[in-house]
Amino acid sequence: MKSQSIFVDTSAWVALYDSRDDNHTRATSYRDECTQERKCMVITNYILDETYTLLLDNVGYHKTIQFRKAIENLMTGKVVELLYVTESIDKLSWEVFERFNIDKQWSFTDCTSYVIMNQHGIRDVFTFDNHFSQMGFNKKPIII
DSSP: OOEEEEEEEEHHHHHHHEEEEETTHHHHHHHHHHTTTOOEEEEEEHHHHHHHHHHHHOHHHHHHHHHHHHHHHHHTTTTTEEEEHHHHHHHHHHHHHHTTSSSSSHHHHHHHHHHHHHHHTTOOOSOTTHHHHTTTTTEEEEOO
16 A cells, blocks of 8 residues: 555545535546645555445446446556455444444444544545545545
8 A cells, every 4th residue: 555545435525426416526626736745645445335225326337337437447547545444343333333322323335434444544535525534534536
């Protein structure tokens, strides 16, 4: 994993691949910035799961298939690194879910992202989801 790694959340992928998304333009600009800085984009299999489902609902089958092919190309080119939620990560994620959702509404996938980002020392996240700010991560792009 590169030292300049950024975690990419579902909300960013959906914004990139759905031109009707309110954050599409910001997402495209920030993706280009990450590419220029040669940041490694880190994702999980749970992020892909959520993204496939949302894209299928929002933009349809063909665009979802295009997204998968694009992700495969990005992984082959070492632009995207895919990490898997293991049994031990699942267990830790449940502990995070149980501890923090007394007064929060973090999805279980967000909790798995929290665990993985902490395990890999990733502080920046490409997202439009405010939960990551609550978690103490640096949400990118910064929206003024």
